[in-house]
Amino acid sequence: MSPVDEEQMLGLKGLREFLRVRTSYDVLPLSFRLIVLDNDLLIKKSLNILVQNGIVSAPLWDSHNSRFAGLLTSTDYINLIQYYCQFPDQVDKVEEFRLSSLRGMTLAPQVPYASVSVGYQNKLKNDRAADVLVLTTDIEKAIGVLPLETVSVHPSEPLYEACSRMLKSRARRIPLIDIDDETNRETIVSVITQYRILKFIAVNTEPHTMLLKRTVREIGLGTYKNLITAKMSDTVLDVINQMVVHNISAVPVVDKNNVVLNVFEAVDVIPCIKSGVYDELTFSVGEALCKRADDFPGIYTCQEDDRLESIFTTLRQSRVHRLVVIDDNWHLKGMISLSDILKYVLFYGEEEYATIA
Numbered sequence: 390m391s392p393v394d395e396e397q398m399l400g401l402k403g404l405r406e407f408l409r410v411r412t413s414y415d416v417l418p419l420s421f422r423l424i425v426l427d428n429d430l431l432i433k434k435s436l437n438i439l440v441q442n443g444i445v446s447a448p449l450w451d452s453h454n455s456r457f458a459g460l461l462t463s464t465d466y467i468n469l470i471q472y473y474c475q476f477p478d479q480v481d482k483v484e485e486f487r488l489s490s491l492r493g494m495t496l497a498p499q500v501p502y503a504s505v506s507v508g509y510q511n512k513l514k515n516d517r518a519a520d521v522l523v524l525t526t527d528i529e530k531a532i533g534v535l536p537l538e539t540v541s542v543h544p545s546e547p548l549y550e551a552c553s554r555m556l557k558s559r560a561r562r563i564p565l566i567d568i569d570d571e572t573n574r575e576t577i578v579s580v581i582t583q584y585r586i587l588k589f590i591a592v593n594t595e596p597h598t599m600l601l602k603r604t605v606r607e608i609g610l611g612t613y614k615n616l617i618t619a620k621m622s623d624t625v626l627d628v629i630n631q632m633v634v635h636n637i638s639a640v641p642v643v644d645k646n647n648v649v650l651n652v653f654e655a656v657d658v659i660p661c662i663k664s665g666v667y668d669e670l671t672f673s674v675g676e677a678l679c680k681r682a683d684d685f686p687g688i689y690t691c692q693e694d695d696r697l698e699s700i701f702t703t704l705r706q707s708r709v710h711r712l713v714v715i716d717d718n719w720h721l722k723g724m725i726s727l728s729d730i731l732k733y734v735l736f737y738g739e740e741e742y743a744t745i746a
């Protein structure tokens with residue numbers, strides 16, 4: 390092993406040890422707000438609440454059974470759009486849908502596996518978090534998608550466990566669920582995201598991240614083949630379909646010479662449907678991107694010769710959700726998602742690295 394590789398492995402070891410001694414509680418700020426939506430809320434109202442509060446997801450609460458009912462994310466709205474496209478004559482019904490018809494219902498840990506489909510058992514079998522199962526909802530059933538798996542962690546479990554569970558279940562955020570001592574019922578403490586975890590790592594582990602001298606190219610970080618792209622003139626609906634088919638949450642927008650102009654993200658769908666006018670989905674990507682909030686920070690790029698160390702510097706300094714890999718002339722080369730970075734940090738050099746999609 391070369392000295393650079395030795396240093397790289399030392400840095401990764403340091404990061405993994407850090408994640409094993411810290412808990413999800415440590416990631417939370419001293420004071421924070423948590424917006425929880427009642428599962429009986431009309432979908433239309435939920436959109437306005439998200440937009441007004443500048444958030445893109447929220448935990449759901451089943452007030453009939455006083456328990457956590459899953460996480461509402463942009464994927465749920467994308468499912469709703471798929472439903473609308475497949476059943477356009479049901480537009481009136483879409484207006485009346487409540488969140489409970491949108492998002493999977495969470496079942497208690499004691500529910501036996503036998504009650505869920507085989508596909509689900511397979512998906513869950515390697516996961517210690519298999520204590521939470523999800524039933525297909527009306528919309529998920531109608532459009533034929535598998536329900537999102539809702540995994541959760543206890544806030545005092547090691548952060549390494551939360552990250553590992555997130556990566557293995559392909560969840561981009563994970564709710565922290567505790568049990569109230571007095572009532573013995575579930576309490577939603579907060580939700581942690583890949584973004585928050587990577588920011589926490591970047592801010593607190595500089596002595597380790599500065600050892601990560603291998604470049605993006607050398608460690609093969611990100612995706613470089615079969616990249617899914619869009620043109621400014623494509624419709625929002627086209628791009629949403631691409632995201633669903635390829636199970637990705639962002640599509641770089643390029644010109645005819647493959648020069649990167651912008652990135653359309655799953656969360657960009659929310660402003661398009663907030664008024665309840667689904668016709669806006671036939672708008673072009675260019676028009677939809679104009680709806681972004683004024684304080685949108687822009688997109689972040691890097692090059693294949695950038696070291697992982699410098700990516701951690703960008704994560705430390707900015708609100709990065711993904712990096713577009715470009716060449717000197719802004720031609721698209723690849724995409725690095727937060728899950729790519731987290732996966733490398735946790736599993737590089739271990740058996741799981743190749744097996745986690």
Ligand code: ATP
Pocket residue numbers: 561583611612615616617618636637638639640641710711724725726727728729
């Ligand atoms: P999020 O970005 O929502 O936090 P994530 O980190 O899982 O979630 P995704 O954008 O869903 O990010 O990426 C999932 C995988 O797909 C990653 O390995 C990433 O490199 C790859 N990927 C991302 N965007 C594209 C794209 N436009 N074309 C092809 N592959 C992509």
